[in-house]
Amino acid sequence: MSTEPELDADVAEMSFEDRLEALVGTRVLERDDHKNAPGFVIRPDDVQDVLFDLRDEAGFDHLSCVTAQQYDDRYESIYHLKQYDDPTREVSVVVPTSTDNPVSQTAEPVFRSADWAERENFDLVGIDYEGHPDPRRILLPETWQGHPLSQDYNQEKPQVVTLSEHANPLQADHKDTETDTMFLNIGPHHPATHGVLHVKTVLDGETVVDVDPDIGYLHRCEEQMCEQGTYRHQIMPYPDRWDYVSAGLLNEWAYARAVEDLADIEVPEYAQVIRTMGAELCRIAAHMLALGTFALDVFGDFTAVFQYAFRDREVVQDILEDLTGQRLMFNYFRLGGVAWDLPEPREEFFEKTRDFLDDLPHKVSEYEDLIVTNEIFQIRCVDTGILEPEVAKSYGATGPTARGSGIDMDLRRDDPYGYYENLDWDVITEDGMDNYSRVLVRMGEVEESAKIIEQCVDLLEDWPEDDREIQSNVPRTLKPEADTETYRAVEAAKGELGIYLRSDGTDKPGRFKIRSPCFHNLSTLAEMTEGEYIPDLIASLGSLDIVLGEVDR
Amino acid sequence: MSNEPTQQIYDSTAPSTETQEDRMGPGVDARMNSKLREAFGSSPFILTKFDQFMNWVRGSSMFMLQFGIACCSIEMIHTYAIKHDLDRFGAGVPRASPRQADVIIVPGTIVSKFGPRMKRVYDQMPEPKFVIGMGSCTISGGPFQEGYNVVKGAEEIIPVDIHVPGCPPRPEALIYGVAKLQERVANGESSPVVVKPYELEQFGDLERDELVQKLADQIDEEDLVMRYNWADSP
Ligand code: SF4
Numbered sequence: 001m002s003t004e005p006e007l008d009a010d011v012a013e014m015s016f017e018d019r020l021e022a023l024v025g026t027r028v029l030e031r032d033d034h035k036n037a038p039g040f041v042i043r044p045d046d047v048q049d050v051l052f053d054l055r056d057e058a059g060f061d062h063l064s065c066v067t068a069q070q071y072d073d074r075y076e077s078i079y080h081l082k083q084y085d086d087p088t089r090e091v092s093v094v095v096p097t098s099t100d101n102p103v104s105q106t107a108e109p110v111f112r113s114a115d116w117a118e119r120e121n122f123d124l125v126g127i128d129y130e131g132h133p134d135p136r137r138i139l140l141p142e143t144w145q146g147h148p149l150s151q152d153y154n155q156e157k158p159q160v161v162t163l164s165e166h167a168n169p170l171q172a173d174h175k176d177t178e179t180d181t182m183f184l185n186i187g188p189h190h191p192a193t194h195g196v197l198h199v200k201t202v203l204d205g206e207t208v209v210d211v212d213p214d215i216g217y218l219h220r221c222e223e224q225m226c227e228q229g230t231y232r233h234q235i236m237p238y239p240d241r242w243d244y245v246s247a248g249l250l251n252e253w254a255y256a257r258a259v260e261d262l263a264d265i266e267v268p269e270y271a272q273v274i275r276t277m278g279a280e281l282c283r284i285a286a287h288m289l290a291l292g293t294f295a296l297d298v299f300g301d302f303t304a305v306f307q308y309a310f311r312d313r314e315v316v317q318d319i320l321e322d323l324t325g326q327r328l329m330f331n332y333f334r335l336g337g338v339a340w341d342l343p344e345p346r347e348e349f350f351e352k353t354r355d356f357l358d359d360l361p362h363k364v365s366e367y368e369d370l371i372v373t374n375e376i377f378q379i380r381c382v383d384t385g386i387l388e389p390e391v392a393k394s395y396g397a398t399g400p401t402a403r404g405s406g407i408d409m410d411l412r413r414d415d416p417y418g419y420y421e422n423l424d425w426d427v428i429t430e431d432g433m434d435n436y437s438r439v440l441v442r443m444g445e446v447e448e449s450a451k452i453i454e455q456c457v458d459l460l461e462d463w464p465e466d467d468r469e470i471q472s473n474v475p476r477t478l479k480p481e482a483d484t485e486t487y488r489a490v491e492a493a494k495g496e497l498g499i500y501l502r503s504d505g506t507d508k509p510g511r512f513k514i515r516s517p518c519f520h521n522l523s524t525l526a527e528m529t530e531g532e533y534i535p536d537l538i539a540s541l542g543s544l545d546i547v548l549g550e551v552d553r
Numbered sequence: 554m555s556n557e558p559t560q561q562i563y564d565s566t567a568p569s570t571e572t573q574e575d576r577m578g579p580g581v582d583a584r585m586n587s588k589l590r591e592a593f594g595s596s597p598f599i600l601t602k603f604d605q606f607m608n609w610v611r612g613s614s615m616f617m618l619q620f621g622i623a624c625c626s627i628e629m630i631h632t633y634a635i636k637h638d639l640d641r642f643g644a645g646v647p648r649a650s651p652r653q654a655d656v657i658i659v660p661g662t663i664v665s666k667f668g669p670r671m672k673r674v675y676d677q678m679p680e681p682k683f684v685i686g687m688g689s690c691t692i693s694g695g696p697f698q699e700g701y702n703v704v705k706g707a708e709e710i711i712p713v714d715i716h717v718p719g720c721p722p723r724p725e726a727l728i729y730g731v732a733k734l735q736e737r738v739a740n741g742e743s744s745p746v747v748v749k750p751y752e753l754e755q756f757g758d759l760e761r762d763e764l765v766q767k768l769a770d771q772i773d774e775e776d777l778v779m780r781y782n783w784a785d786s787p
Binding site for chain 1: 622649674720
C-alpha cells in the first residue's frame with residue numbers, strides 16, 4: 001500500500017478525517033461528504049482495496065449499510081462504514097457507475113454483510129456486483145422483470161411468479177454415493193418461523209448441512225412508499241410497520257432522527273424525555289414478545305410463559321395506548337417532537353406506569369423461574385447456536401444478537417440521542433455467544449428499560465408546567481436543501497436501525513434506504529446452525545428474534 | 554402437612570355431597586334445565602333440519618389456522634391470548650396444519666411472492682372452509698396499495714367471507730368479525746365471490762405473450778405459476 005499515513009508528529013495533529021483521506025490517498029476521486037460522515041468517491045474497481053484498508057488500517061470493522069440509488073446520469077453504491085468500538089466514527093465510500101453498464105466490484109470478501117446487502121441492491125436497483133459469490137435476487141421472486149427502484153421501471157407490467165419450490169418439500173438428494181442428504185423446506189407458512197420466512201435446509205440425518213434463508217415473502221415496498229410520502233406527515237406511519245411487534249416508537253425515532261439531522265431540526269428537551277420513555281416501553285413490549293415466542297419455540301410452552309408474556313404486553317400496550325392513541329401503530333412522533341403531551345389527568349398516567357414498573361421485578365423473577373433456570377430450556381439453549389464475535393461483526397450483527405456475543409455496542413450509549421445520556425442505566429452484554437446468552441441479554445434489557453422509564457417518569461412529574469414544549473417549530477412543508485445526504489441510526493429493539501436519506505430539493509425524499517437490523521442478524525443464521533442438529537436451528541432462529549416486516553421491508 | 558387432605562376427608566363422602574348439594578340446591582336436579590329447555594316445554598326433543606343442525610355445530614366450534622403474515626398477526630395473537638381469549642367463543646385453538654382447520658384468518662399484507670403460497674395453503678384446507686380478512690391490507694393492500702409488489706387485497710386470490718377493517722383492527726374488532734362469521738355460518742350463508750381471483754396455473758397453459766416468451770427458458774412447462782396483472786388491479 002503506497003499511501004500509508006506516516007506516523008510522525010504531524011499525523012497526530014491531523015484530524016481524523018484528514019488521516020482517512022491520506023489513507024485512501026490517490027484513490028479518492030473527489031469528496032462527497034454526507035452530513036454524518038466524510039464521503040470518498042472512488043472507482044468501481046477499487047472497492048475491495050479501499051475497504052480492506054479502511055478495515056485493517058483505520059479500524060472500520062462494521063459495514064453498517066450499503067445504499068444503492070440511480071441518478072439521471074449514474075448509479076451509485078454507498079458503503080456506510082462504522083466502528084463497533086465507537087459508532088460515531090463513520091465514513092462513506094461512494095462508488096459511482098455508469099448508467100449503461102452498472103458494474104461495480106463486490107465488497108463481499110471484505111465484509112460478509114455485503115453479501116445480502118448487495119444482493120438486495122441488485123434486486124431493487126439493478127447494480128451488478130462483479131465477483132459476488134451469489135448474484136441472485138433476494139427479495140423479489142426469481143422470475144421478476146425489472147428493478148423496481150430504478151428509474152425506467154414500469155409498475156403496471158404483468159408479472160409471473162412460480163410455485164416450483166413447493167413441488168416436493170421432502171426430497172432425497174443423493175449428490176454422490178457417500179452422502180445421503182435430504183432437502184427440507186421450512187416455511188414460508190410455518191409456526192416456528194415467526195412470520196413468513198422460508199428456510200431451505202439440507203439435512204444429513206438430523207444434522208443441518210446447509211441453510212439458505214429465502215426471504216421476501218413480506219416485501220411491501222417500504223422504501224418506495226417512503227419515497228412517495230412527504231417528510232412532514234406522510235412518512236411517519238410507515239416506520240411503525242417495519243418492526244411491528246410494538247416496537248413502533250423505536251422505529252419512528254430512526255426516521256425522526258434522520259430527518260432532524262438532514263434538516264437541522266431541534267427537539268425540545270421535554271419531548272426528548274417523552275420520546276425516551278415511550279421508546280423504552282416499546283422495547284419492553286418487543287422483548288416480551290421475543291421471550292414468549294422463544295419459549296414457545298424451544299419447549300412448546302404455549303400455556304405459562306407465552307401467556308404471561310402476552311399478559312405483560314397487554315399492560316404495556318394499554319399504557320402506550322393512553323399515550324399515543326393506538327395499541328400497535330402509534331404514529332406518535334413528529335419531526336421536532338411528539339404529537340401531543342401526556343394524557344390528562346397526568347397523575348393517572350404516571351400512576352399506571354408506576355404500577356407497571358412496580359410489578360415488573362416480580363414478573364421478571366417469575367420469568368427467571370420459568371425460563372432461565374428451567375432445565376429443559378438450558379439443555380436446549382446453552383452452547384447451541386454459537387456466534388463468535390468476529391463472525392457477528394463481519395455479518396453486521398447488532399443489538400441483542402451482538403451483545404449476546406460479547407460485543408459491547410449500544411447506540412443509545414455510544415452515539416447518544418434523545419435523553420439517554422443524562423440517565424443512569426447500563427448496557428447488558430453476555431459472552432456466552434449462544435442462544436441462552438441472547439435470551440439473558442433481552443431479559444436484562446427489560447430491567448434496564450424499566451430503570452430508564454422510571455427516571456423519565458420522575459423527570460416528567462416534576463417538569464415545570466410552563467416549559468412543556470412538545471414540538472419545535474417545523475415548517476409546514478419541509479424541503480431540505482437539495483442533495484443533502486445523511487445516514488442516521490438508532491438502537492431499535494433488534495439492533496441498529498439506520499436510515500439513509502437523500503433530499504432532492506422537493507418535499508419528498510430522493511432516496512430513502514432502510515438499514516434493517518433483522519436483515520443482517522438473519523444472515524448469520526447459516527453460521528450459527530450449520531453442523532448443528534435441526535432442533536437447534538429452530539432455537540437459533542427464535543433467539544435471533546427476527547421480524548419479517550423488518551427483514552423484507 | 555397442610556397440603557395433604559386430612560384423614561377426615563379421605564374417609565368421608567361429605568365434601569363431594571356438600572359440593573353437589575351446593576350446586577344443585579334443594580329439590581329436583583335442575584342443572585340441565587336451561588332457560589331454553591323451559592321455553593321448549595316438557596319435551597326433551599328439538600326438531601330441526603339436519604343441515605341446520607350441522608351449520609349450528611360448525612359455527613359453534615371453529616378451528617382456526619395458525620397463520621401469521623404481518624403486523625395484524627400480532628393483534629391476532631393478542632386475540633387468542635390472555636385477556637381477549639377468543640376461545641370463549643369456541644374459536645380459539647389455532648391449528649398448525651391447514652388440513653385440520655376450518656377458518657383461515659388472513660392477517661396482513663400479501664405480496665406477489667406469498668400469493669401462490671397462500672393459495673396453496675387455502676387449497677389444502679378441507680371443505681367447508683371460511684376466510685376472515687383481517688386489516689386494510691386484505692381489503693385493498695392498505696397502506697401499501699401503491700407498492701409494486703403488493704397484491705391489492707386477499708380477494709384477488711381467495712374468496713373472503715368477512716372483512717375486518719382497521720390497521721390493525723383491535724382484538725375486539727376481530728372477535729366481532731369472528732362472531733359475525735359464526736352467525737353467518739350458523740345461518741348457512743356463504744359469501745359471494747366478487748372478483749375473478751388470480752389462479753395457480755401451469756406455466757404451459759398461460760397465454761403466450763411477450764413476458765411468457767421471455768420466461769420460457771427459465772420456467773418449466775409444468776410448473777405452477779400465478780400471473781399478476783398489476784394494471785388491472787383496482
Ligand atoms: S392492515 Fe395495517 S396493521 Fe394490518 S398488516 Fe396491513 S399494514 Fe399491517
